[in-house]
Amino acid sequence: MHTLSSTTGALARLRLVIGWLLMGASLAVLAEPAGEVEFSRGVGFAQTPGQLPRTLGKGLPLEQGDRLTTADGATAIIKLRDGTRMTLRPNSEMLVQLYQYKEESSDNSMVMQLLRGGFRAITGLISKSSPNAARVQTLTATIGIRGTDFDARLCGPECRAESAKVTEAARPNSVIASAKLIASQGDITATDISKTKRHLADGGAVYPGETIDLGATAKGVLVFRDDSRMTLGANTQFRVDSFVFDEKNPTEGSFLVSLLRGSLRALTGLIGKSNHRNVSFSTPTATVGIRGTGLDLDCGATDSCNFYTWLGTIEVTQVGQTALQTLQAGQGLFVSRTSTRPLPAPTLEKLPRPDTIPVNVKQLFTSGGVSANDEGLFVFVRDGHIEVTSDKETLHLGRGETGFAGSDGRTGRPVNMPLFIQFDKVPMPNSPNPMLTSVVGEVTKASSNQCK
Numbered sequence: 001m002h003t004l005s006s007t008t009g010a011l012a013r014l015r016l017v018i019g020w021l022l023m024g025a026s027l028a029v030l031a032e033p034a035g036e037v038e039f040s041r042g043v044g045f046a047q048t049p050g051q052l053p054r055t056l057g058k059g060l061p062l063e064q065g066d067r068l069t070t071a072d073g074a075t076a077i078i079k080l081r082d083g084t085r086m087t088l089r090p091n092s093e094m095l096v097q098l099y100q101y102k103e104e105s106s107d108n109s110m111v112m113q114l115l116r117g118g119f120r121a122i123t124g125l126i127s128k129s130s131p132n133a134a135r136v137q138t139l140t141a142t143i144g145i146r147g148t149d150f151d152a153r154l155c156g157p158e159c160r161a162e163s164a165k166v167t168e169a170a171r172p173n174s175v176i177a178s179a180k181l182i183a184s185q186g187d188i189t190a191t192d193i194s195k196t197k198r199h200l201a202d203g204g205a206v207y208p209g210e211t212i213d214l215g216a217t218a219k220g221v222l223v224f225r226d227d228s229r230m231t232l233g234a235n236t237q238f239r240v241d242s243f244v245f246d247e248k249n250p251t252e253g254s255f256l257v258s259l260l261r262g263s264l265r266a267l268t269g270l271i272g273k274s275n276h277r278n279v280s281f282s283t284p285t286a287t288v289g290i291r292g293t294g295l296d297l298d299c300g301a302t303d304s305c306n307f308y309t310w311l312g313t314i315e316v317t318q319v320g321q322t323a324l325q326t327l328q329a330g331q332g333l334f335v336s337r338t339s340t341r342p343l344p345a346p347t348l349e350k351l352p353r354p355d356t357i358p359v360n361v362k363q364l365f366t367s368g369g370v371s372a373n374d375e376g377l378f379v380f381v382r383d384g385h386i387e388v389t390s391d392k393e394t395l396h397l398g399r400g401e402t403g404f405a406g407s408d409g410r411t412g413r414p415v416n417m418p419l420f421i422q423f424d425k426v427p428m429p430n431s432p433n434p435m436l437t438s439v440v441g442e443v444t445k446a447s448s449n450q451c452k
Contacts, residue, residue: 034064038078089118123147144387150381170372179222182202187218203394220232223359229267230264259281265354303336304334379397385398
C-alpha cells in the first residue's frame with residue numbers, strides 16, 4: 001500500500017514537472033522576439049508598454065508592442081524575423097503594433113505605426129506572402145506593402161529645409177512602368193528577364209521584358225501609359241516585348257507584345273493612334289498589325305488562334321507567310337499553323353472588353369497637383385509596389401516613383417523628386433558599413449553649409 005502511494009505521488013510529481021516544461025516551452029514560443037537591433041548610433045530607446053525603456057544597441061531583442069524612438073542625429077537599423085530590415089531615421093518614433101511570423105504560415109502579418117520621422121525599409125517574407133499582410137499606418141495615410149524596397153517620411157518644415165541646402169537639380173518623378181494591373185482576381189504573377197517571379201495585385205507594375213501568367217480562375221486588366229488597355233483571361237501567358245512611350249512625342253513610341261497562350265481583349269492607345277506601324281501583337285500562329293483598334297486574340301491551343309476585331313482594322317499575317325489578311329470591325333479569322341478560315345462569331349464575349357472597365361489614371365500614372373515642398377507623408381519606391389491609401393483615395397506606386405498623401409486626404413505624385421529624398425544620407429538597412437555611411441553623410445551635410 002505504501003509502495004502504491006509512493007508510486008502515485010511520483011507520477012503526480014512527474015506530470016507536474018512535464019506540465020511546467022510544456023508551459024515553459026509555450027511561453028518561450030509566445031515570447032519569441034519580433035526581431036533585434038542590428039546597428040545603432042546616438043540616443044535611441046525601445047519601450048514595451050508597462051516597462052522601463054531599453055537603450056537601442058546591437059543585439060537588443062525587439063518585441064511586439066515596442067515603441068522605438070531615436071533622438072536628433074541618431075539612427076538604428078532593425079532586423080525582423082521574416083528578413084525585413086528598417087533604418088529608423090533621426091527624430092523618429094515607430095510602434096511595432098502587430099508582428100506575427102511563422103515560417104510557411106498562411107496568417108503572417110505585420111503592422112507598424114509611424115508616429116513621426118521616417119524610415120528606409122527592405123521588406124521580407126511577410127509582405128511577399130499576401131497583398132494585405134504588411135502595412136504601415138500614419139495619421140495621414142496607410143502604406144500597403146507588396147514586397148518592396150522603399151522609404152517613408154512624415155514631413156514638416158524640416159524636409160523643406162533639407163531640400164533648400166541641396167544645390168543640385170531635382171530629377172523628374174517619372175513613372176517607368178509600361179503598365180499597371182487593375183480589376184484583378186485570382187493568382188497573377190510577373191516574371192522578369194532574370195527569371196525572378198513576383199505576385200501582382202491591383203496597381204502592380206509591369207515592365208518591358210516581363211511575362212505575365214494568370215491562373216485557372218484569374219483575370220485582370222492591364223492599363224498602359226499610352227492608355228492602351230487589355231483584359232487578360234484565365235490560363236493566359238502574356239509578354240511585354242517592347243514598350244517605349246513619351247507623351248510629348250508618341251509617334252516615336254513602340255508597343256510590341258506577345259500572347260504566348262490564352263486570351264486577351266485589347267484597345268490600343270496613343271501609340272497606335274499616332275503611328276500604327278509601331279504596334280504589333282504576336283501569337284503562336286500569326287502576327288497582328290493594327291490601325292487604331294479593338295481586337296480579340298484567343299489562343300486556346302498551341303497550334304491555333306482566333307482573331308476578331310470589334311473596332312477599327314487589323315492585319316493578320318500567318319507565321320511563315322508574307323501575305324496578310326485585313327479584318328474590318330465585326331470580322332474574324334481562325335489561323336492554325338497550316339490553314340486559315342473565316343471566324344463566324346467572336347469567342348471571347350464572356351470576357352469583359354477593356355473599355356468597359358473604369359480606370360483612375362491618376363492613381364496609376366499621373367503627376368502634378370502636389371509640390372515636393374508640401375507637408376505630409378512622402379513615400380519613395382526603389383523597387384516593388386506600394387499602395388498609399390488616404391481617407392479619400394488610393395495611390396499606386398511602382399519602381400522609381402515618389403508619392404504623397406496630405407492630412408486633407410489628397411494624394412499625388414510631385415512632378416520632380418523631392419531633393420530630401422534624392423540626396424538622403426541616412427544609411428540603407430542593408431548597408432555593409434552603416435557607421436561609415438552615417439559619418440560621411442554628416443560630413444557632406446556640413447560641407448554643403450560652408451562658404452564658397
